Amino acid sequence: MNDIWAGIASAIRLILTADANLVEISLRSLQVTLSALAIACLIALPLGTFLAIQRFRFRRGVIAVLNALMGLPPVVVGLVVYILLSRAGPFGVLNLLFTPTAMVIAQVIIITPLIASITHQAMRDLWAEYHDLLISLNTGKLQRVATLIRDGRRSLMTAALAGFGRAIGEVGAIMIVGGNIEHHTRVLTTAIALETGRGDFALALGLGFVLIGLALGVNLLTHWLGRTEVEGRW
């Protein structure tokens, strides 16, 4: 018990003194996750919007695949990416295994279906609401998409936040493809796993507090967006 209290105390000290190790790991986490988020959004937001307003032959199939991908266990994603990037794999020559890039790739695969699926649902509802008016005004496809994206921006933000939350807290896949190498691929979650195993509760808890802070911040922002949605502000 004493160990734990001492751990919490020194965790707080690490945060207050901006411990170099803690800052480095936190920043790498943010860098990997934000890179993955940017790429995933670039794919998922247009894809989700497109699925919501465009009828085409395999639409239902694509949506089903998307939902199935959303349920993929991250560890399996990690395994597959590992195989693809390992020396013997098809992308082995790129030498990406155990780099932050490999972690970004794994995270993109994990969160793109999630963001696309949330975007699709939100845009589908908005399209149902706007459909008659936009058809009556004889809007072109681009004008429709622009209108939906503009007026659905809160939902898109919410989708992106969900993706961020999932990526920043993910451990299985990035442990496998990143290798948790010190000063290279060690991020919040993998560092916590390691330090806990080693019994260094101070650093593990310090990193844990940072992670909780980020997750909480995302939740608050999502909540706030939901409220402005109802009230129709900004």
Place this chain on the structure above:
Amino acid sequence: MVSLFPLTLTEGLVRRRGRVIMGPVSLTVEGRGLTVLMGPNGAGKSTLLKALHGIERLSAGRLGHGCPSDQSHAAQAFVFQTPVVLRRSVAANLAYPLKLHGVGRAERARLIEDWSARIRLSDRLDQPAARLSGGERQKLATARALIRSPQLLFLDEPTANLDGRSTREIEDLLRAARDGGTRIVMATHDFAQARRLADDAWFMMNGRIVETGPSPQFFDTPTRSETRAFLRGDILE
């Protein structure tokens, strides 16, 4: 601008899930005035309005305009039964159709000021339209439809569920638009309103036009027994 009229629907028929829900209907809409479309629930009024507007796919028949069909949309507007309110401010709602048609900033500002005053929402221009009451939303949708001075305006039960005052305000907007030269076709369930507004009336049942005629004759001396029964308030199947 080229005239949209005459707008003609020839043997128009709409079939959904194998069932004919409207038609065959042949109609010509011309020049001026306000036409009221009446009939029991499910008669096909909404479907006919959308068909005339060109947003309901016809299973048979054809729709024709006096102008090239790519110009026909810009000359019309439609106010839906549940008014569509964009998740934007009141001002941005009014601006939306203007921006789509490339109306310049100064002209937009002038029109928004003018129309928001007419619907008495001038002091709420910056508020989200989602916060408006039912009557205010309907006024906003009507103003947004009229802001480009369309040649032809359709309204689908524009005052259903509104209180007396909102209804009067909408009716005033419609009268002013009609007197300004906008041709209006509206569905309504409200007999008193129909008598107040109509220059002529169409009566519809089971997807077909049963009787048409100028007001007040249509209301005072309808020729068909179905129309008489409907106007008496008998329930029609």
